[in-house]
Amino acid sequence: MADSISCTITTDEARQRLGQHLLAVVREQDARITVERRAPRTVAEMRVRLAAASAIHGEVTA
Secondary structure, eight states, X not given: OOOOOOOOOOXXXXXXXXXXXXXXXXXXXXXXXXXXXXXXXXXXXXXXXXXXXXXXXXOOOO
């Protein structure tokens, strides 16, 4: 029989590893979203989209 190798990690290490894994998965999935389907992430991006939508509909923005 082969000896099993025991690996003991602390709760903090486990949480850190999980956090790193989740961050990597989220970034990978986020990178797959096309630009036209991506939601605005900043106020500046939101303002650009609103200005563009207003221009399309012929509205005047201040």
